Amino acid sequence: METTALRELTTVDGSFASVCVDDSHDTADAEKQRELRWQATRAELADLGAPERTLAALDTAATDREPPVGEGGMFLVAAGDRVLVDEELPAPPPRAIARVSRAPFLLPLASLGTRGPRRLVVTVDSVGATITARDARGRELDTGEVRGQDHPVHKVRGAGPGHRTVQARTEETVRHNLKDVADEVVKAAGRLGAGIVVLSGEVQARRGLLDLLPEHIRERTEEVSADATAEDISEAAARHQLARLDQTAEKFRTESGRTHGLAVQGIEAVTTVLREGNAETLLVTEPGDTTVACGPEPGTVAATADELKAYGVDDPVWTLADEALPFAGVATGAALVRSDERLDLADGFGAILRHA
Known part of the structure; x- marks a missing residue:
């Protein structure tokens, strides 16, 4: 799990209240059960010494959210009167967790990381790209475009010196456009704390962009076809996550x-x-x-x-x-x-x- 997005926590003074609780909505009395589960967790936090203003902030986060469809969970970290982390989880935790401590309890976020990290979906062509930030469930958080020069970007047929000049100019224009895309992908991944970049679009543009990305971004990039569906993108992210876990374990064993x-x-x-x-x-x-x-x-x-x-x-x-x-x-x-x-x-x- 990339931790960039959690860095703000290190600037907070005081104790943290950390919560991981079942938030499922899959029975006829689901709303009542959700309320009971939350009240039990709240009472545990109060017994552990959580301040009333922290409990009030958590109340708002826990009760004002849209319920999931079927099973789900929620992970909250609060300090003072602010909720600092508010994450939906695709499955409930094995048991409710409530802690009050000088440090937030972050392991549930990594343990339930099968939900996948945040991701950037980059759809690229020779002129630019659409860059969409999505959360772990694939929901759109933000989107933007990077557009470069659109002339000349198409190679022409021919064999004379003029043709070679136009072809060279075309290749340079495309490379410049892709460099702008690569720069924005790096910035967006840093802002989002994205663990995965999913690359779609024209084959040649994808390959060109991959060559321009720095290694730390390239190693967490997955390619999908230009017509990939949301399910295809989620599957690519899941494959990447499992592969990274295997690679991390193997690297640890090798270095040990x-x-x-x-x-x-x-x-x-x-x-x-x-x-x-x-x-x-x-x-x-x-x-x-x-x-x-x-x-x-x-x-x-x-x-x-x-x-x-x-x-x-x-x-x-x-x-x-x-x-x-x-x-x-x-x-x-x-x-x-x-x-x-x-x-x-x-x-x-x-x-x-x-x-x-």
């Missing part, structure tokens, strides 16, 4: 097997690389109820209080690792991956490093 490889596991090693800002990807399996020492900044985490003394933290706050470490990952720009049986990590945590 190398001397001085770019992979570590266990609380002590992972907190160290997070503190140093050297985690490219934070991997989590089953962390249990382990706690870690935390300083005033989200990225200041350690396995022991003594480790934080070098950073001027004399009175650390002890926080559950499954809250503190993902939050530290957000603060330091690490991607968050909730792994499954693909990996067996010491203490439930591992990291792929940016550099040795």
Whole structure:
């Protein structure tokens, strides 16, 4: 899961209330059941010490939303009088989650990430592209166009010097147009925190655009045909997500097997690389109820209080690792991956490093 869109959380002072609850609307008395589930979760948050203004903000988010069609869930994070994260989930969580802590509990968002990340759908031709931002369910969030020069963009038949000049000019115009598209795709992906770029449109334009995209965008790009349906796009996103999970697990295993490889596991090693800002990807399996020492900044985490003394933290706050470490990952720009049986990590945590 890309964490760029969650970065605002690291600027918030105070405690967070985190909620993940069944929001299904699939029975005759669904509305009453939704209300009862929410009231039970609200009461749990109140018992945990959530302030009344935070509960009021969560009330609004939980009760004013459109119910899903069939099964669904909702994930909310609030602090003060603001709801900072409000996500619909395609399936209810196995059980309701309510936490109040100095760090938001972000693992449900990654665990239920089968909903897929946000995506950019780019429909490109030789003149420009339509770029549509969609949420994990495929619903449109925003759309815009990038249009370049439309003359000359078509090659002409012929064999003389004039033909070659026109052909070269055409190729240069198309390349310039695609460069403008590539620049906007990079900007839009950053703004959205998009985990996947789905590329549609003319075959030659798609290939040309792929060549111009930076590697970090190209590696999360999937191509579909020009006449791809919404279902085709969703299937491409799902395939990409599963493939990335396989690749991440394989990269971790490979780096773990190398001397001085770019992979570590266990609380002590992972907190160290997070503190140093050297985690490219934070991997989590089953962390249990382990706690870690935390300083005033989200990225200041350690396995022991003594480790934080070098950073001027004399009175650390002890926080559950499954809250503190993902939050530290957000603060330091690490991607968050909730792994499954693909990996067996010491203490439930591992990291792929940016550099040795």
